[in-house]
Amino acid sequence: MNPKTIRARISLLCMLVPTLFGTLLVSSGGAQQSRHIKIEASLLPPDARAGEGAQVVIKATIDTPYHLYSLTQPDRGPNRTTIAVQPGAALLSTAKPLLPVQPRFKSEYDPNFKITNQIYEKGVSFGVPVTLKTGISGAQKITVSFHYQLCNDKGCLVPTTTEVPVK
Numbered sequence: 001m002n003p004k005t006i007r008a009r010i011s012l013l014c015m016l017v018p019t020l021f022g023t024l025l026v027s028s029g030g031a032q033q034s035r036h037i038k039i040e041a042s043l044l045p046p047d048a049r050a051g052e053g054a055q056v057v058i059k060a061t062i063d064t065p066y067h068l069y070s071l072t073q074p075d076r077g078p079n080r081t082t083i084a085v086q087p088g089a090a091l092l093s094t095a096k097p098l099l100p101v102q103p104r105f106k107s108e109y110d111p112n113f114k115i116t117n118q119i120y121e122k123g124v125s126f127g128v129p130v131t132l133k134t135g136i137s138g139a140q141k142i143t144v145s146f147h148y149q150l151c152n153d154k155g156c157l158v159p160t161t162t163e164v165p166v167k
Helices: 003-027
Strands: 037-044 053-062 067-069 082-085 091-093 106-110 115-121 123-132 143-148 150-152 160-165
Touching: 037 143, 037 160, 053 067, 053 115, 053 143, 082 091, 082 123, 115 123
Parallel strands: none
Antiparallel strands: 037 053, 053 123, 067 115, 067 150, 082 143, 091 123, 106 115, 143 160
């Protein structure tokens, strides 16, 4: 290999290592928190009993200048957000996640993908209608899977799925 090729590869490696390291920090930054988003989940009403209907509310707080994509984000672009109640949980999901409890997404044209993105800035809350399984009693360990991608005007982070405990 000639010296120019070696220098070019070393230069590329020097650019990629910090990016890869940053991605690993985001992916392993905790069960429900990365460097740029905090995700919390709660059951409403908190005193719901076996056999009753309730709602899991997932609240995402997003650092500026990042944004999160909607549940209905069009294909051919950044990853849409998805939410799922974990199998075997004390809850049965009764419907698809509702559109956000608050606020409505912002529509923004993206010339790179040539689509109109549906984004949330600063924060959003989603609701998932559920029914508590019959025959359960006492405190239950409930987890919701939250898949998302964060971007800003300079680029996007790697899509991430995190398991969020319901409190």
